[in-house]
Amino acid sequence: MGVGALSFGQRAEAAYRLRLAGATSPFWRREESTMNVNEAINIEDLHKIARRRLPRIIFDFIEGGLEDERGLTRNEAAFHRHRLLPRYLVDVSTRDQSQSLFGKTYASPFGISPTGGAGLYVRGGDLMLAAAAAEANIPYIMSGASNASMEEAMKRAPNHTWFQLYAAQDPEITKALVERARDLGVGALVLTVDVPVSSKRERNLRNRFQIMRGSSVFEAFKLKPATIAEALTHPGWVLDYMRHGGAPTLGNWAPYAANGASPKEVNTFARSQMPFPGQTWRDLENYRRWFPGTLIVKGIMSPQDAVRAAGIGVDGILVSNHGGRQLDQAPAPLDVLPAINAAVGDKVTLMLDSGVRRGADILIALALGARFVFFGRPTLYGAVAGGLPGVKKAIEIFRGEIDLVMAQIGCPGLAELGPDFLWQEDWQRNR
Numbered sequence: 345m346g347v348g349a350l351s352f353g354q355r356a357e358a359a360y361r362l363r364l365a366g367a368t369s370p371f372w373r374r375e376e377s378t379m380n381v382n383e384a385i386n387i388e389d390l391h392k393i394a395r396r397r398l399p400r401i402i403f404d405f406i407e408g409g410l411e412d413e414r415g416l417t418r419n420e421a422a423f424h425r426h427r428l429l430p431r432y433l434v435d436v437s438t439r440d441q442s443q444s445l446f447g448k449t450y451a452s453p454f455g456i457s458p459t460g461g462a463g464l465y466v467r468g469g470d471l472m473l474a475a476a477a478a479e480a481n482i483p484y485i486m487s488g489a490s491n492a493s494m495e496e497a498m499k500r501a502p503n504h505t506w507f508q509l510y511a512a513q514d515p516e517i518t519k520a521l522v523e524r525a526r527d528l529g530v531g532a533l534v535l536t537v538d539v540p541v542s543s544k545r546e547r548n549l550r551n552r553f554q555i556m557r558g559s560s561v562f563e564a565f566k567l568k569p570a571t572i573a574e575a576l577t578h579p580g581w582v583l584d585y586m587r588h589g590g591a592p593t594l595g596n597w598a599p600y601a602a603n604g605a606s607p608k609e610v611n612t613f614a615r616s617q618m619p620f621p622g623q624t625w626r627d628l629e630n631y632r633r634w635f636p637g638t639l640i641v642k643g644i645m646s647p648q649d650a651v652r653a654a655g656i657g658v659d660g661i662l663v664s665n666h667g668g669r670q671l672d673q674a675p676a677p678l679d680v681l682p683a684i685n686a687a688v689g690d691k692v693t694l695m696l697d698s699g700v701r702r703g704a705d706i707l708i709a710l711a712l713g714a715r716f717v718f719f720g721r722p723t724l725y726g727a728v729a730g731g732l733p734g735v736k737k738a739i740e741i742f743r744g745e746i747d748l749v750m751a752q753i754g755c756p757g758l759a760e761l762g763p764d765f766l767w768q769e770d771w772q773r774n775r
């Protein structure tokens with residue numbers, strides 16, 4: 345039977361199968377285009393697999409920054425500028441990368457940053473992240489814009505779930521969210537402050553990503569024909585989306601929308617409440633009063649803000665520029681970390697995210713004064729690439745790289761890590 349005798353659907357399916365088998369790629373690219381999670385050896389591999397699995401409109405939302413995406417490049421480049429100075433003839437036959445944080449000991453010095461909408465990228469994404477974190481004994485920060493609810497996350501990972509708060513315009517809702525997190529006993533409340541307004545994410549504007557938020561299958565037809573056609577080359581994701589009748593709801597917001605509200609209605613309601621550009625330091629003082637447990641502010645970049653937050657009594661600061669998604673001209677968190685450390689390092693616990701892609705990056709951030717490091721995209725790539733095993737793979741990759749680099753630099757335990765392990769460009773400053 346000639347190709348001409350095949351229906352459009354059969355031809356599309358055949359083309360898809362060929363693509364999956366890598367047969368349309370030159371032979372030197374085939375391995376890459378057929379690679380699965382088990383074969384991934386670094387975060388970039390998971391990134392590539394995730395890109396293959398997702399329609400571009402969804403992948404762009406995860407991967408993208410804003411405007412010219414200079415912040416994205418800057419975040420990763422900041423790590424590339426540092427060199428670790430190895431020390432030898434140290435017994436590194438056993439290495440311990442466990443790290444204590446807010447009275448708990450975690451198996452590694454890293455955790456999962458909050459990422460909204462994970463259930464749209466892969467069904468059940470939030471709970472996969474929670475489950476993998478619990479199994480690996482690392483913290484998982486559930487996003488305030490997650491699809492699962494904090495109650496569900498606490499069931500899956502009772503000792504590892506933290507909750508990230510986006511304040512609502514209605515203070516009653518904000519208070520209810522804080523009290524819910526408090527009553528559930530989440531490990532920490534993480535207030536994100538770097539979203540006073542939504543940013544100009546140009547990939548999403550071009551793709552009309554907003555249509556996908558909380559949309560039904562029918563609304564997806566409002567997308568540009570080219571976007572739909574491209575999405576159809578990822579039938580696995582599209583079929584899953586259709587089978588579930590569209591985008592998932594926002595689990596933490598459902599109780600505040602009208603009774604029986606559809607995912608789209610919950611989403612529209614939540615979008616009418618966030619972001620809240622009127623939030624001020626006075627609100628932070630309120631959250632401090634309402635939440636007696638560990639309170640962390642995420643997104644602080646200026647040493648003066650860090651001093652002010654410390655004065656209000658927050659327990660931790662997660663230095664972050666939202667993974668280059670909010671202000672394209674913001675410095676890389678790694679670059680501001682030493683200044684924040686000098687300002688408040690003795691008063692609050694410092695953590696960092698944005699641009700971490702290697703175990704060595706984590707060690708560099710620790711050497712510069714962070715107690716703990718987080719990442720957002722890497723575990724999402726893992727989830728999209730291979731579900732729960734994919735998230736575990738991302739964690740395993742980071743853990744393995746940290747272990748090897750600790751041995752390479754002569755640092756059997758994290759307590760010993762400090763600025764002496766970083767090469768100073770001015771050679772006279774190296775000790």
Ligand SMILES: Cc1cc2nc3c(=O)[nH]c(=O)nc-3n(C[C@H](O)[C@H](O)[C@H](O)COP(=O)(O)O)c2cc1C
Pocket residue numbers: 405406407419457458459460461487488489490508536642664665666667668669697698699700718719720721722
């Ligand atoms: C798809 C996606 C969704 C995100 N959603 C949230 C969110 O809901 N709340 C939040 O505080 N940060 C959110 N972030 C930012 C992350 O918490 C984190 O700061 C960022 O991903 C770190 O950079 P990295 O991806 O380079 O590791 C999101 C990031 C991504 C990539």
